[in-house]
Amino acid sequence: MTVAATEGKGRRLSFLLVLLALGALVLLAATAAIALGSVRIPAGQVWGILLHRIHPALAEPAWAPVRETIVWDVRLPRVLLAGAVGAGLAVCGMALQALVRNPLADPMLLGISSGATVGAVLVVVLNVTVLGMFTLPLAAFAGALGALVAVYFLALGTDGRMTPLRLVLAGVAMAEVLSAVVGFLIVTSGDPHKTQAALRWMLGGLAGSTWRLIWIPLAVTVLGTVALLAVARPLNLLLAGEEAAAALGLDVHRFRSAMFALVAVMVGAAVAVSGAIGFVGLILPHVVRLLVGADHRRALPAAALLGAAFLIAADLAARTVVSPEEIPVGVLTALAGGPFFLWLMRRGAAR
Amino acid sequence: MTAAPPGAPGALRLESVTVAAGGHTLVDAVSLDVAPGEVVGLVGPNGAGKTTLLRTVYRALRPTSGRVLLDGEDVRDLPAKRLARRLAAVLQEIPGAFELTVYDVVAMGRTPHKRAFAGDDDADRAVIAGSLAAVGAGELAGAPFDRLSGGEKQRVLIARALAQRAGTMVLDEPTNHLDLRHQLDALRLVRGLGATALVALHDLNLAAAFCDRICVLRAGRTVAAGPPAEVLTPELLADVYGVAAEVAVHPATDRPHITLLPYGNPPAAAVQPPDPPHPAPEGAL
Numbered sequence: 282m283t284v285a286a287t288e289g290k291g292r293r294l295s296f297l298l299v300l301l302a303l304g305a306l307v308l309l310a311a312t313a314a315i316a317l318g319s320v321r322i323p324a325g326q327v328w329g330i331l332l333h334r335i336h337p338a339l340a341e342p343a344w345a346p347v348r349e350t351i352v353w354d355v356r357l358p359r360v361l362l363a364g365a366v367g368a369g370l371a372v373c374g375m376a377l378q379a380l381v382r383n384p385l386a387d388p389m390l391l392g393i394s395s396g397a398t399v400g401a402v403l404v405v406v407l408n409v410t411v412l413g414m415f416t417l418p419l420a421a422f423a424g425a426l427g428a429l430v431a432v433y434f435l436a437l438g439t440d441g442r443m444t445p446l447r448l449v450l451a452g453v454a455m456a457e458v459l460s461a462v463v464g465f466l467i468v469t470s471g472d473p474h475k476t477q478a479a480l481r482w483m484l485g486g487l488a489g490s491t492w493r494l495i496w497i498p499l500a501v502t503v504l505g506t507v508a509l510l511a512v513a514r515p516l517n518l519l520l521a522g523e524e525a526a527a528a529l530g531l532d533v534h535r536f537r538s539a540m541f542a543l544v545a546v547m548v549g550a551a552v553a554v555s556g557a558i559g560f561v562g563l564i565l566p567h568v569v570r571l572l573v574g575a576d577h578r579r580a581l582p583a584a585a586l587l588g589a590a591f592l593i594a595a596d597l598a599a600r601t602v603v604s605p606e607e608i609p610v611g612v613l614t615a616l617a618g619g620p621f622f623l624w625l626m627r628r629g630a631a632r
Numbered sequence: 633m634t635a636a637p638p639g640a641p642g643a644l645r646l647e648s649v650t651v652a653a654g655g656h657t658l659v660d661a662v663s664l665d666v667a668p669g670e671v672v673g674l675v676g677p678n679g680a681g682k683t684t685l686l687r688t689v690y691r692a693l694r695p696t697s698g699r700v701l702l703d704g705e706d707v708r709d710l711p712a713k714r715l716a717r718r719l720a721a722v723l724q725e726i727p728g729a730f731e732l733t734v735y736d737v738v739a740m741g742r743t744p745h746k747r748a749f750a751g752d753d754d755a756d757r758a759v760i761a762g763s764l765a766a767v768g769a770g771e772l773a774g775a776p777f778d779r780l781s782g783g784e785k786q787r788v789l790i791a792r793a794l795a796q797r798a799g800t801m802v803l804d805e806p807t808n809h810l811d812l813r814h815q816l817d818a819l820r821l822v823r824g825l826g827a828t829a830l831v832a833l834h835d836l837n838l839a840a841a842f843c844d845r846i847c848v849l850r851a852g853r854t855v856a857a858g859p860p861a862e863v864l865t866p867e868l869l870a871d872v873y874g875v876a877a878e879v880a881v882h883p884a885t886d887r888p889h890i891t892l893l894p895y896g897n898p899p900a901a902a903v904q905p906p907d908p909p910h911p912a913p914e915g916a917l
Contacts, residue, residue, distance in 0.1 A: 384730060511748035517740055522727035524692045525789075529796070530716025530744035575731040576739070578751070 296579050299572055303586035307364065310593040314363070315356045317601055322348055331357070359490040360593055361499060362554060363610075366487070367561055367592025368585040369502040369551045373544045374562025375569070375584045376509050379516045379577065380540050381445035388548040388562035391448070391541075392455030396428025397421040397552040398463050402479045406470040414494065417482075418553040425549030428455055433541065442534045448541065485556035485611025487596050494554060501550035506585050508543060512536070513577035520575065558611045560618025561592060641668040641828040642703045642718055642800040644689070649698035651684050651852075658684045660852040661698065666828050668799075673843035673860075674832040677873055680849040682804070682832040683724060689802050689830065690721040702800060716744035720793035724804040724832075726785050729777040734788050737777045738763055741795025763794040766821055768814070782809035790818060800828040807838060840864055840888045848872055861888050 315327045322330075330352045332339035342349075370388055378386045388394070400420035403409070410416055435451035436443045467479050509516070515536055518526035527533050548562075565588050566580070572587075573579040592610070595617070599610040644666040651659040659681040666672045674682045687693040689700050691707055700707045707715055720741070729737055741763065742756045752760070764770045767787040772780065777788065786809045793801060803822065807815040815835070819842040822829050833839040839846055840860040847857040850872045856863045861881065869877045869890065876896030882889035 378730075382727075514740075514743045514746060514748075517732070517736065518743055520729050520732055521737070521740055522723075522725065524687070524690075524723055524725070525721075525727070527692055527712060528690045528716065528719075528721035528723065529740055529792075530713035532712045570731045574733060574736065575729075576733075576736045 296573055296583075299583060300586065303583055303590065306590040307586055307593070310590045310597070311360050311364065314360045314593050314597040315352055317597060318351075318356065319604065320348070320351055322352060327352055354492070358492050358495050359487055359596065362490040362495045363487050363593045363596040364589035365495070365499045365502040366551045366555045366558065367565075367588040367590070367595075368506065369498070369547050369588070370558065370562040370592075371565040371569070371584040371588025372506050372509055372581055373548050373551075375566035375577070375580060376516060376540060376544050377562070378566055379519045380537060380544070381449055382519065382522075383445065383449065384567070385563070386449070387559070388544070389557060389559055390456070391452035391545060391548070392428045392432050392459060393425045393545050393548045394552045394557040395456040395459035395463070396431075397425040397549060398483055398557060399459050399466075400424025400427075401482050401553075401556070402463050402466050405479045405482065406466050406472075406475050408475075414491075418494065422549050422553035425545070425552055428459060429542070429545040429549065431455055433538075433545075443537055443541070481609060482556045483611075484609030485558035485614070486599070486607070486609045487555055488600070488607060490554075498550045498554050501547055505543060505547040506581070510578075510581055512540070513581055516540075516577040516581075517575075556609070556611060558592070558614055560614045560622065561588060564618050564621050565591060639718060639797055639799040641826060643668050643701075644800055644828055644830060645701040645704075646685070646689070647699050647701065649685065649688055649695045649700060651681070651688060651693060652696045658852050659688070659695075662849070662852070662854050663698075664830075664847055664854070664857065666830055668828055669826055670844045671823055671829045671831065671842060673839035673846045674830060674849065675834070675836060675839050675846055676849035676855075679851075681852040682849055684852075685849070686721075686802050686804050686830065686832055690719060691715065713744050716796060716798070718798050719800045719802065720796040720798035722790050722793045722801070722803040722806050724808065726782070726789065732777050733773070734764070734769065734775050734777050734780070735760065735773040737788055738791045738795050741792040741797075744796060759795050759797065763791040764788075766794055767791045768817060783811060783814060786810055787814060787818070790821070794821075794825075798827070801825070801830075803829065803831045805832050805834060807833065807835065836864060836869075836890050840890070841885055864888050864890060 312324050312327055316322050316324050326344055326348065329340040330344060330349050333342055334353055373388045374386070377388060377390070378384055380386075398421070400423050401417055404417045404420040409420070412419055432448070432451045432455050435455070436448040438444070438447060463483070467476055470476060515531050518529050518531045519533070521529065523533050566584055569580050569584045569587055573583045595613050596610050599608045599613050602608060646662055646664040648661045648663050649659055650657065650661050662685055664672070674685065676682055684693065688695045689707065691712070694708065702710070702715070702719060707719070738760050739752060739756070742752060742759065761770065764773055767790050769784065769787050769791060772784060772788065777785065780788065786806065790806055801822065806818050806822070810818060815838060819838060822831065823842055831843065843860060845858055846860050846863045848855045848863060848868065855872055856868055864879055866877055866879055869875055869879070876893040878891045878893065879888050880891070881887065
């Protein structure tokens with residue numbers, strides 16, 4: 282058998298092992314995140330409660346009802362949301378890096394999170410509550426989509442085509458303008474409480490997750506990730522360069538526009554409920570490439586799992602490290618991500 | 633293992649293809665027929681329009697006028713994926729590929745044959761392995777593409793085009809970066825496929841040795857086209873390239889062989905036109 286043939290087979294095996302390990306990591310992080318907190322619940326009881334809620338015959342209830350409330354209504358939604366946001370940001374970052382052929386691209390790059398921030402800060406500053414608990418996420422999502430539409434049309438040239446460079450430039454310019462708007466809104470609000478609330482949102486956090494709030498981002502992340510997996514091969518082609526991708530049968534411009542819209546909606550849905558959590562979408566794709574290679578058919582599922590495990594763990598740290606205070610999870614991811622980013626740059630420069 | 637046999641060779645026809653950009657006419661009414669299974673060489677000095685012409689064939693560039701037909705169908709009317717099953721291209725430019733391995737890069741060649749979610753099956757893996765083996769790069773399969781030498785990259789990209797199993801191939805200076813042995817191997821491989829091939833080449837002796845016919849471009853126009861022995865004459869070399877040369881049929885190959893005369897004076901009328909600028913790729917900023 283030739284080297285190339287063994288290469289194809291051997292990698293499938295190791296990929297399955299990595300995927301299983303990452304899946305176990307997600308379960309481990311989720312179990313820890315549900316078990317730990319102001320009230321400690323043994324891991325066995327966590328799973329007993331979860332299984333009992335899924336089907337009463339699966340486990341005998343031998344716990345106080347309040348524990349069931351803590352596990353099912355307080356911690357589980359938060360863990361699911363952290364997993365969805367982490368997975369969504371990671372796969373979006375990976376797709377985006379292929380889309381603009383730049384390994385330093387980040388979901389926050391396209392101005393989407395800045396748009397969401399404007400929406401959220403407007404709600405906080407103007408004290409809008411028309412839609413109850415959905416007001417802020419919906420405003421944030423509307424802001425994200427508004428920014429998306431603006432960046433999209435700015436990035437389209439007079440020839441109706443979108444290039445990576447124009448996309449990045451339009452995104453960066455949009456982000457700058459929108460940050461200025463946010464700064465203006467916060468400074469002129471004149472209310473320290475509002476300033477505090479706006480700032481907290483901007484730093485990212487998953488507090489206050491409820492079942493009613495999480496199902497939309499959950500569904501968007503799952504469907505979006507499946508859609509990205511379906512185009513894993515075309516995403517690979519983009520890495521080969523525009524002309525080569527076209528020669529390999531990809532309608533590059535149409536594909537890029539569709540992917541941009543998909544990624545923007547996914548990032549918008551995540552940012553709307555979690556604030557601007559940085560670095561997850563930038564760094565995890567790189568870690569994943571080190572683990573399973575850059576082929577998107579392997580890298581995307583791995584990125585989804587690693588992203589979920591990472592943000593569940595980060596959120597656990599955010600709410601337990603200085604408890605009862607809570608650190609914005611975006612601060613933690615940035616603290617971990619900044620140094621990694623620099624290391625990555627130095628590594629790139631050394632090559 | 634040899635490369636998998638490609639699909640049925642196509643008939644390639646360029647009908648009065650003209651490409652103009654920025655006030656320059658880069659390709660001027662070039663017509664060319666490549667019969668099924670024929671290997672046609674495209675030669676000419678730098679800036680003659682070889683790459684521009686090839687880009688209209690694999691659709692990276694829209695001709696200002698004229699059209700490119702594959703088996704009678706305008707390539708611009710074919711969906712990209714269907715065209716890629718019938719026409720493969722080896723481009724001159726070699727961009728980086730992030731951390732993709734050589735295997736991943738060659739596997740891209742299977743994309744036009746696959747639906748969404750479809751993994752590589754045993755047949756795909758055989759095609760990928762066979763394509764790599766055909767260019768003598770089987771042992772590079774696991775290496776990161778970006779770490780290869782220029783010549784290795786070139787061979788891997790030829791393997792990727794082979795993995796498409798298209799009946800028609802367009803190759804833009806596929807011998808660039810290759811050492812002597814691999815130059816011969818690559819062209820012998822293209823010849824041996826039985827596929828229709830349009831190949832831009834710098835080396836006239838290689839073109840003479842491997843091509844059924846040669847098309848000479850100068851400043852975007854066809855100057856001569858025909859079998860190597862008829863086209864490659866001292867007069868043409870003087871006229872198009874501005875060099876003095878002797879052409880003789882080499883006894884060992886039975887093909888015309890060009891010997892440049894470094895200090896010989898080229899005959900008159902050998903003033904080269906200035907190189908026109910290259911057109912920007914479609915969609916560039």
